[in-house]
Amino acid sequence: MATLKVVVTGGAGQIAYSLVPLIARGLVFGPGVRVHLRLLDIPPAANALEGVAMEVQDSLFSTVLDGVLATTDEAQAFDGAQVAILLGGFPRRPGMERGDLIGKNASIMKRMGEALERYACHNCKVVVVANPAPTNCLVLSSHAPSLSRRNISCLSRLDHDRMVGMLLHEANRSLSAPVSAGGGDAGARGWRRLGPADVRGACVWGNHSNSQVPDASAVEFLIDGSWVPAVSVIGDSGWLDLSTSTPQGGRVLEGEVSGLAEAVRGRGAAVLGARKLSSAMSAANAIAGHLSDWLAPAAVSVSPSQAVSMGVTSDGNPFGVPEGLFCSFPVHCGGDGEWAFAEGYRLPEEAERQLEASIAELREEKSIVSEMLGE
Template sequence: MSTARVKSRTKHNVPSEAEPIRVVVTGAAGQIAYSLLYSIAKGDVFGKDQPIILVLLDIPPMLPVLDGVVMELQDCALPLLREVIPTDKVEVGFKDLDAAILVGSMPRKEGMERKDLLKANVAIFKAQGAALDKYAKKTVKVLVVGNPANTNCLIASKSAPSIPKENFSCLTRLDHNRASSQVAIRCGVPADNVKNVIIWGNHSSTQYPDVHHAKVTVQGSEVAAYDAVKDDAWLKGEFISTVQLRGAAVIKARKLSSAMSAAKAICDHMRDIWFGTKEGEFISMGVYAGGNSYGIPEDLIYSFPIQLKNKGWKVVDGLPINDFSRAKMEATAAELVDERDTAMAFLSQ
């Protein structure tokens, strides 16, 4: 064994520690972040041997709350957590980042029109995109969670021209998990017995949860979801509306938006970017639509079936699309085109 090799080992013959990666969570004083930060800091996302520097970014009035979050993270005594940095400054928050999880956005308030919501969020994500462009690593992986997530992601990407478009994605994994779970419950199997559901389009009530290509393992055999469920009317009706409207149903019941399930979906999404998807499986994420084979307008962030490897993604091409699916895919694309055009008008102001 060479000397250099010996030096890179500890006395227990374990490889020496990896360099910490730097991860920012925006909206870090909010409830999604509260469910998310522990999972990141304990190694559930980036690996059980990957040290983390966690940057918590929020607006100035939330800094006292962030101090409490920092105390709790310290009190968890997590071995991988090297440093926690609370801040309200983008130059601190976005410096030298390996990963950015953009949770913070302007929520829709009662009586607020969608265009008002878009206008407020264009300002936020234009500023954050510009800060990423200026301060983060060019290899940074950016996940946009704050709604309207697809269009916010597009604005952030356009405001960060030196970072590849492929490095930006938005969260539709929560919808994907909801769809998988609904099928699993219907078939009486564990959730991981369902694979390859697809969320097409926008993270909104126009999204299309599609199980035409999904498989369910029932009593040891893998069968098509339609054959496992044996209820086409449910799959084309109530199943779709349940997934589309699930966020609103949670708010109605809990008087708060989905936080635990959103945090779990963020972890799933980022872990798959870091470690890849399983052979023969795909997940859903909102990505830049350029060059897609499904006829979706190109200058959008649109949710597709995705496979990941070596921190890069590709759209699963060539899946047969029937007329029922085509109509729903086009309807959600039309909403995204409308959102994009409204947002771009604000962006140019």
């Protein structure tokens, strides 16, 4: 059995707490891959990190886990790393300007890039989760020049999964509704609840921010063996339509959600408002899906034959996004460490317009980090 060296930064944080069990149970890289896990955090979090390591020991995980190292030493954590999951970042504090947050996290990503360059395997596969995720990828790649840009990705899968979850919720609600007065209920029609494998064509494009573009124009559901356009199943074209839902600078207030796109953009804030903590379980699950689709054999992969949203380099993209950025696109993954831009996606005019605004934001973030890091 091969042993995969996996580093998780921000190892004492809340997403890591939900992610480690998924890795240790073989649900990310597959049951046939042994994992040596390195949890990295900063010295102020060393005690909490030690507590996580104790819990890993106490959990008697399967033989998939070849060992766990809890450390604040980047050289140890990244030594020979073949997969890097970068959760560690600076949280936004009250009164902090967006530019300050971007700058603080850019410094962290610079360090992570240097550590990857010096210590990691040169074919290391990276997923950046810490925000601003796509711009962090840019910083990372410029400080890890030996690493192919195609090996660096960022998480937009949580946005994608939120979108698919909402689509399924609406579709199942429509399908289970009585056909007409006295027409019987779902059970009487032999209705089958749709699951994630019964949806295709969803994609969240652009930045991982409120400017993201959750475009549902190509979404179809698998009903009785045939793919059917979403609007025929859900019925409410207004709810699916991007033009009813324009990005609003990060504020989505309860009761003001007018459509799917706005609900997807506002989901993180809604979870935070309800839980008083940001999304962690769903974020960990999205990271697991992102990595298993990209790196694990089809038997483990969550979406072996479907395009998924993934933040990747814009170099060579067929959608007209300028090169030199990282951006969320629809991609196909082979489970072998490769990915390709998905074919057959044509953005409608409104989605194009909103994507342009998201790209403008990515460019602005790029210039903020370039200025701050003097590059």
